[in-house]
Structures are given as structure tokens and as C-alpha cells.
Amino acid sequence: MADNNxxxxxxxxxxxxxxxxxxxxxxxxxxxxxGVGDDGAxxxxxxxxxxxxxxxxxxxxHFDLSYTPLKHLGYKSVIVNLSDIYAMNAxxxxxxxxxxxxxxxxxxxxxxxxxxxxxxCERYSVDLIGGDTSTSQKGFIIxxxxxxxxxxxxxxxxxxxxxxxxxxxxxELGGAFLGLTLLERExxxxxxxxxxxxxxxxxxxxxxxxxxxxxxDIVEFFAEAGITPTAMIDVSDGLSSDLLHICKESNAxxxxxxxxxxxxxxxxxxxxxxxxxxxxxxxxxxxxxxLLFTVDQADYEKIRSNPAISIIxxxxxxxxxxxxxxRAGNKHDLVAQGWNHLGK
Amino acid sequence: MADNNxxxxxxxxxxxxxxxxxxxxxxxxxxxxxGVGDDGAxxxxxxxxxxxxxxxxxxxxHFDLSYTPLKHLGYKSVIVNLSDIYAMNAxxxxxxxxxxxxxxxxxxxxxxxxxxxxxxCERYSVDLIGGDTSTSQKGFIIxxxxxxxxxxxxxxxxxxxxxxxxxxxxxELGGAFLGLTLLERExxxxxxxxxxxxxxxxxxxxxxxxxxxxxxDIVEFFAEAGITPTAMIDVSDGLSSDLLHICKESNAxxxxxxxxxxxxxxxxxxxxxxxxxxxxxxxxxxxxxxLLFTVDQADYEKIRSNPAISIIxxxxxxxxxxxxxxRAGNKHDLVAQGWNHLGK
Numbered sequence: 001m002a003d004n005n006x007x008x009x010x011x012x013x014x015x016x017x018x019x020x021x022x023x024x025x026x027x028x029x030x031x032x033x034x035g036v037g038d039d040g041a042x043x044x045x046x047x048x049x050x051x052x053x054x055x056x057x058x059x060x061x062h063f064d065l066s067y068t069p070l071k072h073l074g075y076k077s078v079i080v081n082l083s084d085i086y087a088m089n090a091x092x093x094x095x096x097x098x099x100x101x102x103x104x105x106x107x108x109x110x111x112x113x114x115x116x117x118x119x120x121c122e123r124y125s126v127d128l129i130g131g132d133t134s135t136s137q138k139g140f141i142i143x144x145x146x147x148x149x150x151x152x153x154x155x156x157x158x159x160x161x162x163x164x165x166x167x168x169x170x171x172e173l174g175g176a177f178l179g180l181t182l183l184e185r186e187x188x189x190x191x192x193x194x195x196x197x198x199x200x201x202x203x204x205x206x207x208x209x210x211x212x213x214x215x216x217d218i219v220e221f222f223a224e225a226g227i228t229p230t231a232m233i234d235v236s237d238g239l240s241s242d243l244l245h246i247c248k249e250s251n252a253x254x255x256x257x258x259x260x261x262x263x264x265x266x267x268x269x270x271x272x273x274x275x276x277x278x279x280x281x282x283x284x285x286x287x288x289x290x291l292l293f294t295v296d297q298a299d300y301e302k303i304r305s306n307p308a309i310s311i312i313x314x315x316x317x318x319x320x321x322x323x324x325x326x327r328a329g330n331k332h333d334l335v336a337q338g339w340n341h342l343g344k
Numbered sequence: 345m346a347d348n349n350x351x352x353x354x355x356x357x358x359x360x361x362x363x364x365x366x367x368x369x370x371x372x373x374x375x376x377x378x379g380v381g382d383d384g385a386x387x388x389x390x391x392x393x394x395x396x397x398x399x400x401x402x403x404x405x406h407f408d409l410s411y412t413p414l415k416h417l418g419y420k421s422v423i424v425n426l427s428d429i430y431a432m433n434a435x436x437x438x439x440x441x442x443x444x445x446x447x448x449x450x451x452x453x454x455x456x457x458x459x460x461x462x463x464x465c466e467r468y469s470v471d472l473i474g475g476d477t478s479t480s481q482k483g484f485i486i487x488x489x490x491x492x493x494x495x496x497x498x499x500x501x502x503x504x505x506x507x508x509x510x511x512x513x514x515x516e517l518g519g520a521f522l523g524l525t526l527l528e529r530e531x532x533x534x535x536x537x538x539x540x541x542x543x544x545x546x547x548x549x550x551x552x553x554x555x556x557x558x559x560x561d562i563v564e565f566f567a568e569a570g571i572t573p574t575a576m577i578d579v580s581d582g583l584s585s586d587l588l589h590i591c592k593e594s595n596a597x598x599x600x601x602x603x604x605x606x607x608x609x610x611x612x613x614x615x616x617x618x619x620x621x622x623x624x625x626x627x628x629x630x631x632x633x634x635l636l637f638t639v640d641q642a643d644y645e646k647i648r649s650n651p652a653i654s655i656i657x658x659x660x661x662x663x664x665x666x667x668x669x670x671r672a673g674n675k676h677d678l679v680a681q682g683w684n685h686l687g688k
Binding site for chain 2: 015033034037038039040041042043044045046047049050051052053054055056058059060061062083084085087088090094096098099100129130131132134135136137138139141143145146147148150152155157158159232233234245249
């Protein structure tokens with residue numbers, strides 16, 4: 001926070017603050033009929049179905065401002081919700097953002113946060129259409145609701161996977177978990193010794209945690225290639241936990257191949273340095289915002305043509321259980337060790 | 345909270361908790377295509393425009409659990425958002441609810457909160473279609489997003505009021521403010537002396553604060569009577585502040601008549617007992633969730649036919665300022681003294 005140039009938020013008042021924060025807000029979607037500044041926003045999705053998703057992000061629970069720049073936090077707050085919309089095979093069009101903050105936050109700090117919000121809106125062509133600001137007794141609280149659209153009946157739930165469908169995932173896994181591990185370790189060292197963080201050469205994993213992207217490209221690829229996944233979810237709790245959601249909702253089993261899991265080289269090197277198994281990072285590490293989905297085997301060639309997608313296993317009947325086959329060829333039960341915020 | 349029968353939330357896990365809280369959830373609108381339990385919900389508003397509004401409610405800022413029963417809080421959390429949808433002249437159809445809470449809250453406490461949420465959903469025929477639960481470091485945090493629908497172009501903004509339009513308000517004003525004053529006073533006495541609250545004969549004002557309703561009936565009346573207000577807002581910050589919003593957004597002035605303000609007798613009696621001016625309660629008291637709107641003079645007879653609506657003034661040109669004419673016939677400037685949460 002820029003303490004050398006600090007403007008108290010209270011100097012603007014609530015409505016002045018909203019005016020200030022939204023004065024450069026741009027509208028990009030013709031479906032946005034009424035945006036910020038009224039009791040509600042109005043959206044025109046004639047002939048399309050509307051998809052809605054909402055998340056609450058709380059300082060100290062979902063993020064740590066000691067190593068999260070506010071601009072990145074603003075960006076990520078939007079991304080995590082857009083990711084949910086993409087996970088329905090829909091295209092996000094609008095967001096509503098509410099924030100609450102204590103008097104520890106200056107206007108300059110809020111501006112930084114909104115810079116990230118607007119950067120995400122621009123990159124993903126979504127409109128900020130409403131929201132309010134208020135005080136909190138403690139910390140920073142963010143609520144984002146994302147709205148999107150999908151052609152009638154083309155949305156993809158978690159429940160449509162069938163035996164023999166291919167299990168696919170976008171991008172690479174495990175990076176965000178290691179980024180968190182690294183930042184938490186450096187924070188601890190800093191608090192104990194005052195040493196500045198050593199993030200040398202770790203841009204990839206730190207970026208995976210602090211500045212994730214949503215897989216717009218994958219949903220666009222589905223549309224172009226004429227693929228409709230049978231089930232889809234975004235990887236927010238860890239591959240195991242999220243795949244088990246698909247199995248449960250689809251009443252199906254699965255076989256996952258350890259040697260098919262996609263890893264980044266930098267991520268693997270850092271995992272080995274910390275003596276952590278990269279597979280464990282992928283299975284249990286959340287906040288990846290990759291898309292995990294199942295497709296019919298008939299789509300195999302199409303899927304294979306996209307280098308951003310890995311085929312990591314196949315669905316089975318529910319009686320066959322949920323299994324992972326290790327590099328050594330052993331079969332184990334797949335267990336959820338996701339990021340259960342309630343269990344903390 | 346029922347401490348004699350306390351179930352730790354952690355015994356269910358996050359997903360178990362959501363299952364538990366939503367197991368009796370009913371879907372009432374055919375526009376709800378996919379509800380709770382996926383990455384997003386899907387809504388089908390073909391041929392209608394979608395209206396969205398969202399609010400964040402934080403313990404210690406927006407509500408005080410020492411005198412707010414959790415069931416009432418759940419009910420009110422829904423109402424405040426439905427009220428915003430009605431204030432757009434739209435009909436609410438769905439809500440998304442996120443909550444975060446510390447380990448001070450038992451499963452029984454959350455059940456009470458959800459009882460109120462479901463009661464509001466039932467009364468207003470809206471569907472709960474999504475949301476998540478997480479922990480907070482401190483207190484109870486609620487985020488509600490309400491979604492509604494309106495015939496194309498029939499939504500009402502704050503910005504359409506013109507000179508000579510009638511200013512109207514539903515119901516009665518000032519009660520919620522007095523309810524808050526009473527409960528805060530009794531809380532202070534209890535903390536200082538241990539005396540139990542004396543709410544005898546104050547059911548009306550306490551009810552106005554703790555169990556407000558949204559004015560569904562007024563929006564239904566508009567549809568039946570063929571009235572489209574020129575501007576509308578719900579009274580959440582106080583009549584002055586909210587009317588000044590309409591003036592600002594409509595670039596207009598107004599004249600309000602003190603002797604036209606609608607008061608409840610019980611409210612007036614209590615105000616006089618506390619030596620507070622009922623008019624001040626109406627002008628500055630928020631959280632009324634009445635509808636404040638302007639209509640063309642041609643609608644005068646129709647408006648007059650509805651006993652739940654009071655005509656309290658008229659709009660003027662912006663150069664004439666924003667005025668209130670007192671009972672004594674004096675003209676004063678109308679000033680906002682709304683509930684500015686940031687100013688606290």
C-alpha cells in the first residue's frame with residue numbers, strides 16, 4: 001500500500017467512493033442494458049440461457065495480503081468466478097463485485113485492487129455491472145458474482161460422465177500448490193529472521209498462485225471443434241477432489257494414470273527440491289482453475305489436436321471404484337485431500 | 345444458539361454442509377434450469393430481461409447478533425436483495441447465497457439462519473440456486489445475489505423522474521430506525537445492568553427492523569393498474585438520501601411535504617416518548633425497504649386507489665433545488681443524513 005500518498009476512504013463517502021472506483025468502467029457487452037449505479041443491473045440474454053456463479057473471498061482465509069499484491073487479488077477475484085462460468089461451458093459476460101474493508105485500507109489501496117479487477121474484465125471482455133462497498137470490522141472481504149450465457153441446453157454439468165468417456169484436463173497441475181508452499185515458507189522465514197523472500201527462478205509457480213487465468217481458450221476450442229464435454233468442473237479443490245465430484249454426480253467410477261498428469265518442468269524441479277511428490281501436488285493442490293472434463297471417445301482425435309489438453313484417464317462403471325494407476329503400475333484408490341477450508 | 349444440542353460444522357465437511365443446508369431446497373420457477381450443486385446455476389429467461397443485485401452483510405457492521413435472531417437474519421438477508429429487484433420494477437426469481445462463519449456457529453445455528461432464508465424464498469416464490477460456505481476468522485458474513493426478470497424495457501431506473509411527476513412511497517416510514525434505537529438502548533442497559541430488555545408494546549418497530557418485507561404487492565399493483573413509474577428506488581438509506589439519489593440521477597429537483605409522510609401510530613407514540621421527531625426518523629432512517637417512486641400526474645387517480653401508497657410531494661426542475669415544506673409551512677433544503685456505513 002502506498003502509505004506515502006494515502007487518501008482516507010472516508011473523505012469520499014460511500015457514494016463518492018463507488019463513483020470514484022467505477023468512473024473508468026467500460027461496458028463491452030451489448031447484453032448489458034443497465035450497469036453500475038442503480039438498485040440492480042439489467043441484462044438482456046434473449047435466446048440464451050443465463051449462468052450464475054458467486055464466491056466469497058475473505059482475508060486470512062482465502063488470501064494473505066502479506067504476499068498478495070492487491071492488484072493481483074483484484075484480478076484473481078474475478079478469475080475464480082469466470083472459471084466457474086467456463087466450467088459450465090458458458091461465456092462470462094458480466095460481474096457484480098461487493099467489497100468490505102477496514103480503515104487500514106486507503107483509497108490508493110482500493111484503486112490498486114480495482115486495477116486488477118478492470119484488467120481481468122478487459123482481458124475476458126466482461127462488464128462490471130454493480131456492487132457495493134462497505135466497512136468491515138477486520139480485513140478485506142470480497143464477494144464476486146459472475147454471470148454468463150450459453151446456447152440453450154449447451155451447458156455442461158458435473159453429472160453427465162459415462163463409462164468409457166475420456167478424462168481430460170487443460171494446462172498443467174500442481175503449480176499453485178507449490179507457489180503457496182513457497183510463499184508461506186518465505187513468509188515464515190521473514191517473520192522469524194527478517195530475511196527478504198527468495199523467489200528467484202520461481203516465477204512460474206508464484207504466478208500460478210497469484211495470477212491464475214481462466215480457460216476461455218478451452219471453451220472457445222469446444223465451440224470451434226464441435227465438442228460438448230459430457231461433464232466438466234474447474235480444478236479449485238485439487239484434481240482428486242474435483243474428479244471425485246464428477247464421479248459422484250455422474251454415479252460413475254474412474255481410472256486415472258499418474259504418468260499422464262501434466263507438469264511444468266520448473267514446477268517439477270521445485271517439487272523435487274522440496275522433496276514433495278509432484279503427483280501429490282496435482283492431486284491435492286487447489287486453485288489451479290484448469291478445466292477438468294470428460295468427453296466421448298469419438299472426440300479423441302479432436303481433443304488430441306489441442307496441445308493444451310491432456311487425456312489423463314477414463315471413466316468406468318461406479319462398481320469399479322475410483323482408481324489411480326501409478327507409474328510403477330500399481331492401482332490405488334483415489335482419495336480426496338482437497339483444500340477443505342472448513343477443515344482448517 | 346441451541347448450545348444444549350450443538351453439532352460442530354466441521355463434522356460434516358464443506359460439501360456435507362452444503363448438502364445438509366440445501367437438502368430441503370425447493371425449486372419454484374420454471375426458469376431455474378440448474379440449481380445448487382454445480383459450478384454455476386443456469387437460468388432461462390427467454391424473452392425477458394434479467395435483473396441482478398447483490399449485497400454483502402457483515403456482523404458488527406450491518407447486523408448485531410446480540411438482538412437479531414438468526415432466523416430473522418436469514419429472512420432479512422434475502423428481503424434486502426429482493427427489495428432491490430422490485431425497485432427495478434422486476435420480479436425476483438432466484439437467489440445465490442454465500443456465507444462465511446467462525447467456529448462459534450454450530451450446525452443448529454446455521455439451520456436457524458437457513459430456516460429464515462427458506463421462509464423468504466417460499467413467501468416470495470424465489471429459488472435458491474447456488475452459493476458456497478466457508479470459514480471466517482471472525483463473525484458471520486453473508487453475500488446474497490438476487491436475480492429477477494422484467495419484460496423488455498419495462499425496468500425502472502432512478503434516472504427517469506421529470507418535473508411535475510408525483511413523488512410516492514409505499515407503507516410507513518421511520519419504524520426501522522426507532523426499532524434500532526430501542527434495541528441498541530436495551531442492549532446498552534443489559535450490558536450495564538444485566539436487566540432484560542423491555543420491548544413491551546414495541547412489536548411494530550422491532551418487527552420493522554428485524555423482519556422487514558419487500559414490496560412485491562406494489563410491483564404487482566403497477567402491472568395490474570398499468571402504471572410504469574418514471575423512477576424508483578427502495579428506501580434503504582433513509583428517505584432524504586434515497587430521494588436525493590433520484591433527483592441526482594434524474595437531474596431534477598423536488599418538493600416534499602412533511603405533513604404527507606406516512607407514519608404508524610405506534611411508531612409516533614414511541615418517537616414522542618423518546619423525544620425524537622418522527623419526521624427525522626423518516627428522513628434519516630434506513631432499512632425501511634419501502635418503494636420510493638415517481639409517476640406521471642396522469643396516474644394520480646390510479647395511485648390514489650391504493651391505500652398502501654402515499655403521495656408525498658412532486659418533482660421540480662433541478663434549478664428549484666431539493667426542498668421540504670414543514671407542517672408550519674416553512675421551506676427547507678432537503679439534506680441527506682442517510683445511514684452511511686462508511687462514515688461510522
